[in-house]
Amino acid sequence: MSAMVVLALTGFSSGCGHGSRSDASSPRSNAQDPGTSAGGSSGDTHRSQPTHSPTPTASPSSETAKPLKDGTAVLISCASLDDPYATVEVRNPNERDAVFTMRMTFKDSNGATMITTTAQVPVPAKDTATDRLAVAGIGTGHLDQIARCEVNPRATADW
Structure with missing residues (x-):
């Protein structure tokens, strides 16, 4: 002692x-x-013996971190026989980098859905990123049946 x-x-x-x-x-x-x-x-x-240090508190960054806002998605070009990819631009309204899920639907000339697909797109803070979605699951023999592409304008913020 x-x-x-x-x-x-x-x-x-x-x-x-x-x-x-x-x-x-x-x-x-x-x-x-x-x-x-x-x-x-x-x-x-x-x-x-216990140490006599101050009680730890949460860091300011974890206390002030705001939930992510969803972004927006805009169709740039639809898939075709020549280019079997749809091109989409995703905008991040947040003050930090984020990953967004966007949803794309490929339709035939009658308006029937051929396939719906999603993709995760990383986007820098307050910026945009372009992504190309491959038409997968309908087979290359059916690419000529794609009449239009529809992107959900809301890109969901994941993390």
């Missing part, structure tokens, strides 16, 4: 990894290190 009092008076702190115990000019620099105590458990007793 006396070793703990001496250590407390010298300002030794196990939480910092340094303290006045290594200061050669300190009048108490010859105090016994609790980790090398030959007397038994005084070193273990010191290490098991």
Whole structure:
């Protein structure tokens, strides 16, 4: 117990990894290190004591992080025989980078849905990104049946 009092008076702190115990000019620099105590458990007793550090609080960035707003998606070009990809531009209205899910529907000349597909698009903060969606699942023999592409104007913010 006396070793703990001496250590407390010298300002030794196990939480910092340094303290006045290594200061050669300190009048108490010859105090016994609790980790090398030959007397038994005084070193273990010191290490098991709670540290006196301030209570941690949540970081300001986690407290002030606003939920992501959904973005917008705009069709740039529809898929065709020559280019079996639909091109879409996704806009991020947020102050931070985000990933958005957009939804594309390929329709025939009668307005019937041939296939609906989704894609995740990473977009930098307050910026736009262009993505090309492959027409998959209908087979290359049916590409000529695509009459139009419809993109959901709402791109859902994922993360």
